[in-house]
């Protein structure tokens with residue numbers, strides 16, 4: 001083990017067990033620190049290359065530095081970038097917000113947001129030393145004058161240190177100076193952008209076009225009108241080439257993979273259309289509710305917060321035609337084409353909900369608020385590829401799980417062999433998070449002498465296929481793109497206008513109709529049941545994972561009953577009516593009538609499964625019509641040799657049904 005690694009582990013262990021304070025930083029350690037149970041992976045023990053000479057001097061100013069986004073995403077991403085040597089160790093990092101905090105208090109806040117027990121303290125301490133804090137209003141010239149002063153002082157020191165390291169005299173010619181990048185990160189609601197950018201310009205901070213890069217968060221505006229106004233306003237102070245409109249879902253590994261999956265694999269293109277696809281779902285579910293963000297969220301709601309941007313971007317990538325190349329311009333061309341074909345959302349195709357307790361949240365000042373925390377919308381794309389396919393966008397907070405995924409449901413095999421005609425439809429799932437992966441749900445013959453068909457997963461779960469530890473956070477990746485002046489994964493103004501066009505009318509309709517209130521739902525559930533009724537209108541049983549779609553309990557053990565019933569000359573339905581039980585069994589598990597070696601113990605079912613011996617119950621009964629399909633719709637009679645059990649779930653996936661979880 002290297003000396004660095006030993007030192008690193010020792011520090012990490014110390015931090016992990018010290019719950020009061022940290023000697024090196026003097027900062028409090030977050031209370032819920034897990035003890036270090038596993039050795040630190042080698043890649044986490046890297047220390048910053050203090051004192052290295054970089055060819056570019058970097059400054060990052062985070063506006064809204066005390067907010068949720070800055071704490072949860074921006075600062076951890078900046079820290080990881082510095083840790084991995086993608087952000088220079090001498091970068092000047094300034095947090096700016098309204099709260100009158102000292103730099104020490106602010107560092108403590110940042111420390112808590114970047115803390116991880118498996119990372120040694122030294123890189124963290126180094127990062128925190130690069131961070132200072134300035135406070136002021138977002139639209140007040142005096143505050144920006146003060147910011148400029150602080151910024152210039154820090155940058156002058158940064159340059160002086162650089163010269164010392166590079167051995168260059170203070171009066172050396174300009175050609176020997178490093179270039180500079182200034183990144184302005186707007187971690188604030190978009191109505192504040194113009195004031196900030198105007199003040200940056202007027203105060204003389206943002207002057208050199210080449211130097212400045214502005215990161216603008218979503219949602220960009222509140223509707224088509226405000227988006228257009230904001231674009232026009234910002235055009236007065238920013239040029240398009242320095243504007244980076246971020247949608248962090250575009251930086252997620254599985255989303256970045258979508259075009260590769262679709263266009264580098266011939267197996268997909270032929271079936272990627274309305275002839276073969278029955279429906280597409282784009283799902284974002286979060287357990288967390290407001291998390292103190294009422295000031296922002298209550299003005300926007302989940303349609304503007306997540307659906308108009310993240311989910312619509314995913315929709316565009318799933319449905320666009322093949323681009324001429326993977327260049328940003330060519331991808332944009334195709335996104336624009338497909339987004340132009342999406343019909344504006346109709347009120348009848350939308351269900352909105354609000355979780356019980358939302359109005360009692362401390363950060364909600366309007367106690368009558370009708371802001372939606374849940375929405376399911378069905379969109380339609382009017383083009384030859386997608387006519388007739390429902391696209392379901394679902395987003396919700398305070399739900400039963402954290403999950404983001406795309407589910408592509410295929411149609412039944414046309415003219416299928418009778419015995420296989422009731423096999424569940426195929427489904428392709430692109431799991432964005434957690435447990436990133438891509439998997440198919442297919443029908444497969446269960447290995448063995450008997451003929452049993454069961455749904456199975458064909459699996460590309462990243463954890464099991466790629467041995468590269470944790471995937472980089474989307475923000476880390478996208479901020480790195482900004483540092484490299486790479487705009488290929490940022491949102492163009494034209495895409496924005498089109499995506500607002502889809503949602504603006506219905507958002508106005510909701511706002512105007514005062515009696516149109518969101519349906520209440522309990523925290524920790526799947527959301528309002530009304531959403532499933534909307535699903536039924538489009539031929540699905542319910543929205544969500546559809547892991548189990550049966551009206552009754554899932555049945556996995558058909559063959560045991562089936563073979564017995566066949567030999568006795570009794571049909572499955574008759575056997576069921578006589579009380580023959582199918583024990584719920586996952587694929588791979590032994591039947592109750594099998595010995596430890598899997599051999600059949602007895603011809604007949606065990607004594608307690610004998611017809612008549614077992615009371616009929618909804619959990620052990622083989623239904624006369626065995627099951628419905630995954631895809632929902634009306635119940636489909638399954639042939640007796642086709643099981644309707646869930647697909648085998650790999651580790652990390654819940655095998656509970658949605659209804660069981662509720």
Ligand SMILES: NC(=O)C1=CN([C@@H]2O[C@H](COP(=O)(O)OP(=O)(O)OC[C@H]3O[C@@H](n4cnc5c(N)ncnc54)[C@H](OP(=O)(O)O)[C@@H]3O)[C@@H](O)[C@H]2O)C=CC1
Pocket residue numbers: 063064065066067068069070072073097098099138186187188189190192217218219248292293294295296297305
């Ligand atoms: N939180 C997240 O996970 C994500 C957020 N975003 C986007 O980032 C932006 C900020 O979100 P988030 O950090 O959650 O929001 P917060 O509510 O935490 O506020 C962020 C910052 O904006 C300031 N602010 C908020 N409202 C006002 C206001 N009315 N007037 C002046 N200042 C205000 C806050 O100042 P003060 O504390 O003084 O009120 C704070 O400094 C939003 O556009 C959001 O969509 C994007 C992706 C993820």
Ligand SMILES: O=C1O[C@H](COP(=O)(O)O)[C@@H](O)[C@H](O)[C@H]1O
Pocket residue numbers: 248286305306404
């Ligand atoms: O943009 C947003 O995204 C977050 C969820 O991001 P994730 O990367 O953790 O999935 C969401 O909580 C927030 O409301 C929204 O503004």
